[in-house]
Amino acid sequence: MDLLALADFTLVARHGGFGKAARAARRPKATLSRRVSELEAALDLRLFDRGRRDLKLTEEGRALFERAGALLTELEETAVAIASGSERVRGRLRISAPHLFSQTAMGRLAAEFVRRHPEIRLEVTSDDRMVDMIEEGYDLVIRVDPAADEALVGRPFLHDRLVVVAGPDMPLPAGGTVPAVVRGGNPVRGWTVGAADGERTIAVDPVLRLSSLIMIRDAVRRGAGAARLPLSLVSRDIASGRLICWGNVTGSEISLWALYPTRRLLNARVSAFLDLLRQSFPQGAPEELAAFLDEPE
The missing domain is CATH 1.10.10.10 (Winged helix-like DNA-binding domain superfamily/Winged helix DNA-binding domain)
Structure with missing residues (x-):
């Protein structure tokens, strides 16, 4: 051509x-x-x-x-x-990131990125769906455990897992059904968790159905019931005793990936943002993402 x-x-x-x-x-x-x-x-x-x-x-x-x-x-x-003789980091960079990561981390990451690279014009949108990067003009997308796609390449930069948590006045019951705060309208019958005494299934009765994980965490903090939440979102609450952990949800390990199209050259803007992700989460541990929550200014 x-x-x-x-x-x-x-x-x-x-x-x-x-x-x-x-x-x-x-x-x-x-x-x-x-x-x-x-x-x-x-x-x-x-x-x-x-x-x-x-x-x-x-x-x-x-x-x-x-x-x-x-x-x-x-x-x-x-x-x-x-x-x-050098690739200057400048121009427009469009990123799509999932809602929770956007709410907890992208604000600070974006501010640090433009501070380092003042010639950048950064645009971040929050969306949980898998956008079409080529059609919608994104340079980079961040997604949770994305499906394999031959048109995209990338790397995981952060790992997390789900835990079941409740208020300190709500100990893990020996049996029966537990009042629960759950996400969306999906049917929920129980959670399988691994605790110190082995794996067990907790039967739940959803008393609240909320669309946001942050809303769910806030409701659990107020004693509305137990919930299944990412460790990064509640690790500080567990450490302070504000919430207690009933165990890890079996098979709930998740990874956040940074993806970009295989048909595009990896330009300086994308490369620089990937560097920032690596520097911000060097171990890729949930506690590193938790550090972005409620961090004093």
């Missing part, structure tokens, strides 16, 4: 027409039109619907523009960095 023709196509698509693109780039309109036509012929695709007064991307053209624009930008940035 002719990269120059691809660059001209993205120029026309970005400006919404040959005339506007020609004026912005100070190049002949006929040259841009010819090169886009050559690209369409090479791909055997119609990239634009050409009306009398307007120019619209076809579905195939829109898909090519979304992908090619980001790739060409990265190639240009890499060439500039190599020519200057």
Whole structure:
């Protein structure tokens, strides 16, 4: 594929027409039109619907523009960095992170990142779904135990596990059903935990169903019942005696991964943020994430 023709196509698509693109780039309109036509012929695709007064991307053209624009930008940035002898951390970085990690850690991480790299323009969105990085224009996503995806590469940077906790006036019962605070509307019958005396199943009766893990933790702190929560979210409460731990939930080990597309060059912005994650969580332990909670300013 002719990269120059691809660059001209993205120029026309970005400006919404040959005339506007020609004026912005100070190049002949006929040259841009010819090169886009050559690209369409090479791909055997119609990239634009050409009306009398307007120019619209076809579905195939829109898909090519979304992908090619980001790739060409990265190639240009890499060439500039190599020519200057170093890769400066600058420009726009878009990150998607899950709700709990966003609420507990991303604020401080984001502040530290822009402090280190003042030429960065960082945008973080909070979302538990697996976003389409290419289509939605993300440079990096953070997810909990993501499914295997050939289009993505990454590494785990933080590990956690679930524990069952309750208030200090609610000891682990020998039998019967325990009032519980649970997440969402999923049916819950019991939790299997490993304690000092072996593994056991705790039968639960959900008295509260809440959508946020922080809401659940706050309700348990107030004595509403027992709950299954990440250790990082309650480790300080356990250490202070504010909550007691009934045991680890069997098979509940989880990992947070930082992911980026395999088809993209690992630019300086993503590399620098990965470095910050490694420095912030050198052991990848739940207690390191807990340190971001209620930390004095």
